Amino acid sequence: MIPVSGFEERTVAVLGLGRSGLSAARALREGGASVLVWDDNAGARETAEAEGFECRELARAGGFEGVDWLVVSPGIPHLYPAPNPVIAAAWVAGVPVDNDIGLFFRSLASAGSDWDMYDSPPRVVAVTGSNGKSTTSALIHHILHSTGRDSQLAGNIGRGVLDIDPPGDGGIVVLELSSYQTDLARALTPDVAVFTNLSPDHLDRHGGMGGYFAAKRRLFAEGGPDRCVIGVDEDEGLYLANQLSEAATDDRVIRVSSGTKLGGPGWLVYARKGFLTEWRKGRQVASIDLRSIKGLPGAHNHQNACAAYAACRALGVAPRQIEAAFLSFEGLPHRSQIVAEADGVTFVNDSKATNVDAAVKALQAFKNIRWICGGLMKEGGLSGLAPGLPNVTKAYVIGREAATFALGLPGVEAEICTDMATAVAKARAEAQPGDVVLLAPAAASFDQYDSFEKRGEDFAEKVRAGL
Template sequence: MIPVTGVSGETIAVLGLGRSGLTAARALREGGATVLCWDDNPAARDTAETEGFEVRDLMKQGAFDGIAALITSPGIPHLYPAPNPVIARAYEAGIPVDNDIGLFFRSYATRAWEKFDTSPKVIAVTGSNGKSTTSALIHHVLVDAGRPAQLAGNIGRGVLDLDPAIDGEVVVLELSSYQTDLARSLTPDVAVFTNLSPDHLDRHAGFGGYFAAKRRLFAEGGPDRAVIGVDEVEGRYLAAQMAEGAADDRVIRVSSGTKLTGPGWSVFARKGFLAETRKGRQVASIDLRGIKGLPGAHNHQNACAAYAAARALGLAPRQIEAALKTFPGLPHRSQLIAEADGIAFVNDSKATNVDSAVMALRAYERIRWICGGLQKEGGLDALAAETGNVRKAYVIGREAAQFALGLGGVEAQVCTTMAAAVEAAMQEAEPGDTVLLAPAAASFDQYDNFELRGDDFVAEVTARL
């Protein structure tokens, strides 16, 4: 655990007692604070009381008297579409509002570091798609190279649940826009921006607010090195904002599909090959085509970002290449779960929006596509130009029929349930086909989260093999 510093003797309120909230409460108490907890869920309040925390309804008159700060969980709206009533009360009372990410960055470094030969580092990864894979891949590369490393944030453990730093350790954090938007302290050594596409727009009052939340990691974080995907205009803008000039190698530009030129530091992938260039010269190249854990252009972009972050820490190209080849991939993210009779079965349940589904569709040929669920804003129009490899769609979800209508010219079968979709796809699949779960939609109409949806797909496939 990372004890929170600077809170000894203070009274701190914690709103939301899920994984990050309860961990924050423990870390605050470890730092000497008196912690008051609140959650609308009675079961969560009972858990906090069992651990000895005082539970206080923060909506009651005078509830914020004597409170120095409010720590809130990332899933709770703090500004748009409207602040949670408790957070609004904190604002009215002039109480600072923070989250566990802010607490981590202000507490991670300690005086014990003075005795280390090599100071610990923090790599923070944000963006719309590929954050989890990029973060896990960076962690995998570091561990494979013999560097002590921990992985946390929006993936794996809560940030304050990490072990205190050891000599030369690297912490890799996946950070969502919810986390970067509110954190009062953001000081990564290396910051990574993968890409940008519309998501969570209600929480940020539109696309500009969404980008602004992610930009904070760079503009306010002041990283020593910035790894920035430049395939969208926002990334190019951000790179230009961070660099003092075209040759400033504190910024490493990353692309998938575009050859990057110029005097700066770049890492890009084209036709399955990763290339690193510095000062206008190529210094390394890696063939990504045969790496099963990183299929498709979107994963090649993730590989470029992870490669660049590892190079920023001084790892050699061949060390990174060896690690890329042993990366197993992540559950629910282009996860190859089985191959039988010449048919591949791939679980990409994490493709919860149209843009991530497009990336999955581009990665495979001859696709039996299982899709559908709770549609997000923007509709399905962007899928129309990306379905050339789809032999047939098998649509799940409560509104499967309506979803199928939005697929345009793709032959689609309304299945509603995962079991029916897997059964139909497996009966019709032929050698060379890929049965791909890439829903292009949220899971909440049928599942509590995308992980459970992916687990259901895996279970249904496994039961029939």
């Protein structure tokens, strides 16, 4: 645990008692704060009370009396589509609002009281973006661990950020950060910051695309990281890289791309035709063949590989060490995960493809696809799927909006299956050797499942049950 510093003998309220909320409450108490908590869920309050925390209904009159700070869990809206009543009450009371990520950055250095004695001070790598955050973060952690470095993975993946151990001499903390986390944190000071890409997502939460990008941009603008790894395949990435660099030769910014051969005198990492290439100061430094790496299939994973490679190079890891670690990376569950192979048919679980951009990248990674798709559709429609549809042999549509979803797939043979069991059974029965049965929903899961993980687990279970 990293005890939260700066709140000794002060009163801090915590709103939301899920994983990050309870973790923050414990770390605050460990650091000497007096902690009040609240969650609308009675069961969550009972759990907190069993640990000795006092519950207070913060939205009621006088709820913020004596409170110095409010810490909010990331899933709770603080501005759009409407402020949570507790957060609105904190504003009126003049109580600063923060989250566990802000607490982490303001407390990390004080948690390592022996840093002056370290040969190498600990460092933090923070990864954000629309798609690929989890794979990129996990891949960075895997590379560091494989090369003998002390690494911990936390944030939106792995452990809660305040649950990790204070890093030791030369230790590295790898954080995956969502826009919900970067938007509200009052301290953001990573040593290396990574921006993977940007596509429409969570627009209701951020008041549109501009607000969504602004939330991501805070990671780079607030703390001034020593090195920035920026995906430049979208205009927002090009803009961000330009804003952060002082000249074309400024190697504090590493530009990365998948599919585009980058040029110029700066520090560049790109993947093209299955090969990752690093250029620096106008000359090629290294090249890695990504085509045979089973844990990183497709152009979208090649983009993740470029971002992870660049971050690790910024930390001083040698290219051949990174290449060896790539070969042993097995990928993450629900992200282009091969769950079975039978009779020449490959079954792939990409349930994390909850938006159109992620789904089209999955579709472009394979050929002869029996595509299981559908769910709770997001803003923006399905027109962005067009580049991946030529690889689809047939679509098997699930979800409560299955009929509407199928209408958004022009030129694709689509069968309305509604539920996962029917879709898997039909796709398996019709698949031929060389086909890929791919779950890449292009939609959220909440019409039928509690999470994309549950949806992916159901797909894998149905596939394995039929073998």
